[in-house]
Amino acid sequence: MFAVERINILKSYLRERGKLDVHSMSELLSVSEVTVRRDLEKLESEGFLTRMHGGAIIKGDDEAGAAPDPGPEFAKEEEDREEIARVAFLMVEDDDVLMLTNGPIAFRLARKLAGRANVTVLTNDIQVALEVAGQAGNHAVLLGGSPDPESRALFGSLAQANVQAFFVNKIFVEVDGIGEQLQLTVSSQEKAALIKEALACAEDKIVLCEASRFARNAFFRLGPLSLARKVVTNTSVPEAFKARIFAMDIQLFTSVNAFEGGD
Amino acid sequence: MGDRGTAREAAPLLALRSLSKFFSDDFALRDVSLELRAGEVHVLVGQNGSGKSALMKAICGIFRRDGGDILLDGESVDFASVNEARLAGVVMQHQNAQLFDNLSVAENVFFGRVPRRQLGARTLDKYKLHEDCERLFTRLGIAISPEDLVSRLGYTQRLVVSAAQTCVAVAKAVVFDEPTAGMADPEREILFKIVREIRDRGVGIFYISHKLDEIGKIADRVTVLHGGRIAASLPDGSVGREDLIRMMTGGTCTERYPRLRVEYGPQVLSVEHLRSGSVLQDVSFTLRKGEVLGITGLMGSGRTRLANCLFGQARPSGGLVRVDGVRAEFRHPSEALRRGIALIPEDRDNNASFHNQDIVQNISVAALDRFLGSYGLDTRYMEELTDEYISSLGILPGHPSDIMRSYSGGNQQKVVVARWFMSLCKIFIMDEPTRGIDAAARIDIYNAMNDLVTKGASIILISSDIEEILGMCDRILVLAGGRIACDLPRSEATSEKILDYASA
Numbered sequence: 112m113f114a115v116e117r118i119n120i121l122k123s124y125l126r127e128r129g130k131l132d133v134h135s136m137s138e139l140l141s142v143s144e145v146t147v148r149r150d151l152e153k154l155e156s157e158g159f160l161t162r163m164h165g166g167a168i169i170k171g172d173d174e175a176g177a178a179p180d181p182g183p184e185f186a187k188e189e190e191d192r193e194e195i196a197r198v199a200f201l202m203v204e205d206d207d208v209l210m211l212t213n214g215p216i217a218f219r220l221a222r223k224l225a226g227r228a229n230v231t232v233l234t235n236d237i238q239v240a241l242e243v244a245g246q247a248g249n250h251a252v253l254l255g256g257s258p259d260p261e262s263r264a265l266f267g268s269l270a271q272a273n274v275q276a277f278f279v280n281k282i283f284v285e286v287d288g289i290g291e292q293l294q295l296t297v298s299s300q301e302k303a304a305l306i307k308e309a310l311a312c313a314e315d316k317i318v319l320c321e322a323s324r325f326a327r328n329a330f331f332r333l334g335p336l337s338l339a340r341k342v343v344t345n346t347s348v349p350e351a352f353k354a355r356i357f358a359m360d361i362q363l364f365t366s367v368n369a370f371e372g373g374d
Numbered sequence: 375m376g377d378r379g380t381a382r383e384a385a386p387l388l389a390l391r392s393l394s395k396f397f398s399d400d401f402a403l404r405d406v407s408l409e410l411r412a413g414e415v416h417v418l419v420g421q422n423g424s425g426k427s428a429l430m431k432a433i434c435g436i437f438r439r440d441g442g443d444i445l446l447d448g449e450s451v452d453f454a455s456v457n458e459a460r461l462a463g464v465v466m467q468h469q470n471a472q473l474f475d476n477l478s479v480a481e482n483v484f485f486g487r488v489p490r491r492q493l494g495a496r497t498l499d500k501y502k503l504h505e506d507c508e509r510l511f512t513r514l515g516i517a518i519s520p521e522d523l524v525s526r527l528g529y530t531q532r533l534v535v536s537a538a539q540t541c542v543a544v545a546k547a548v549v550f551d552e553p554t555a556g557m558a559d560p561e562r563e564i565l566f567k568i569v570r571e572i573r574d575r576g577v578g579i580f581y582i583s584h585k586l587d588e589i590g591k592i593a594d595r596v597t598v599l600h601g602g603r604i605a606a607s608l609p610d611g612s613v614g615r616e617d618l619i620r621m622m623t624g625g626t627c628t629e630r631y632p633r634l635r636v637e638y639g640p641q642v643l644s645v646e647h648l649r650s651g652s653v654l655q656d657v658s659f660t661l662r663k664g665e666v667l668g669i670t671g672l673m674g675s676g677r678t679r680l681a682n683c684l685f686g687q688a689r690p691s692g693g694l695v696r697v698d699g700v701r702a703e704f705r706h707p708s709e710a711l712r713r714g715i716a717l718i719p720e721d722r723d724n725n726a727s728f729h730n731q732d733i734v735q736n737i738s739v740a741a742l743d744r745f746l747g748s749y750g751l752d753t754r755y756m757e758e759l760t761d762e763y764i765s766s767l768g769i770l771p772g773h774p775s776d777i778m779r780s781y782s783g784g785n786q787q788k789v790v791v792a793r794w795f796m797s798l799c800k801i802f803i804m805d806e807p808t809r810g811i812d813a814a815a816r817i818d819i820y821n822a823m824n825d826l827v828t829k830g831a832s833i834i835l836i837s838s839d840i841e842e843i844l845g846m847c848d849r850i851l852v853l854a855g856g857r858i859a860c861d862l863p864r865s866e867a868t869s870e871k872i873l874d875y876a877s878a
Contacts, residue, residue, distance in 0.1 A: 143752070143755045143758075143759075145755055145758040145759055145762070146755070149758075198634070198824075201634045201636070201824075201828050202634065340629070341632070346765070346766060346767065346768040346818065346821070347765075347768060350770070350812075350814035351814075353813060353814035353817040353818070354812065354813035354814045354817075356817075357630055357813045357814075357816065357817055358813065359630075360629050360630045361629075361630060362629070362630055362631065362632040362633075363630075363632055363817050363821075364632045364634070364821060364824070365632075365768070365817065365818065365821045366821075367766055367767060367768075367818065367821040367822045367824070367825040368766050368825060369762075369763055369766040369767050369792065369795050369822065369825055370795050370822075370825050370826050370829045370831065371795070371796075371798060372795075372798040372799065372800060372829065372830070372831060
């Protein structure tokens, strides 16, 4: 089959169903998954679809073809976040009581929580709260406070006071930078203050940070990495960080996603 | 005992003063001060990586020290080579017997000290040589013919011959590095005789051991090393086995191992009463889907033989192996592979790397049938898939056309791991997967293990690093003398317990 035919089939499939996954497409078209992925990549560059982990979804009708190309940097960032959320999700068990501080990885993690039962999520992120509240069997608790329109989250003294009323067994803290000296940084003072308060009310402390944000500092200092017991990031994190974190007796999880076998 | 008591009071034969040697952030000898007297057996104990062998190598001229001093008979020495140390009377007896295969037993034992005939200056007096050797062997109770070629000897016989060399060598100090690893009781008795004989001649002996029961048999003094430092140095008999084990383990860090736990599925492998030669006596265990099973034990406990039996590389002499409930008798690794079993071998250099091939070939070699189409090998798919593995396992520098031998040990190991990933196996036997590789590569291997179990594969992790076993495994088997000494869930396992069972 020629590439043109394949691409037409993929397009019409997407128009009908809105989404597809790479695995079933490779079986349907009798081509390798790598080939399907490459086709999807081409269609994405044309603005026809958005690639997700393991598949793709069609862009809105009015957007298709018209949306500005977000560029490969953006796609990579999205993929990195999705991968971190995937590993973080594997740390969550049924009946857990979690705190998720606001951020794009937290939202992706929240979406996956539909795969667990009876999870309670405490958060300052409005989108996270709405997502979890819509999941059958899971519960969301949104902290009070002053809304920040840009991050769509709540901060301030009320949020900080609210947090103290809870105790969670796992906290996922999304940070904006991990510097050379392994100091955690975030983009606003209010966020730093809230996270500090929240860390004191949690048992298992887990930091989420994309590999591209290592060796970079955001504006406000949160404290040393040793505030947490675990860090989740991407495999591409620089080797020097891997060695240093291991030597500090902190668990470093990287989003290795290589094995194709299994179920 | 009387004359040995006086030997203890004498000035030390060998004295280490604040010796230091840096290897890496993880491993260094730090401020080690230690003495060895003439006519004493000084036993060194400690976990793997505690610095025992490194310390001895610093004494024998294999490593140069960074700081501190070594005094031999009160004179400062700094040997540049093993040979220089030997000429000064400091001899190292290695773990692996180093013998000349094409010479006879007697020639090996008396190497460098062979008797010559009076007439004809350069001729070897074979008659006298064999007679001397025969006399020595009778005294020690060694039942090997002096005239045999060394190439005909078995592994333990070679160890014995190698140890017997020390009875002939002229030495002031001898270092034995785990001399009884891989030996059965009769050979051990011979070795003790050798040690006692040279001790009674006034030689000072450093003796590295993992078997704590040996301390009571031969030690005059015991030193415990932990993390490159001396944890304690004590006269024999002043300390119990439990205290020793506690000192050996120090404070272990098991918190830094990233480990994701998953719910187990059904049983995927069962091993019943497996035997192989004299190495494996009776081994039974089961493995479930999603489980990481740790196997540890001393050198010679049968760990590697067990791995080879499960992978079809060694033949069991008895017992039953079932994969997914179906009986499995592998005559060749390819049969094990077909049933979804992979082995990442201990000796990566000789058994797993194609040094002169590129990364694509090294990774795809066990999965070629995945790329086989009606037009032959789909090399483009092969290269693209390889590229995916390179980036997802963080293999560096990671160009598909790189040649394997140009890679660091850690990255070579990741390439080997990627190979078995690509072959879509379900049971991964990893034999010392992180030995000798840097911390960054270790992190990648541990996370790759998580990737496997969360997607339904199972792992048997064989390791002599107890910290790693405790950090990564759900259940821990300790092998000792070819048998399972214990089968502990992670929640009940401690490094003390493991060491206790392993050295029983």
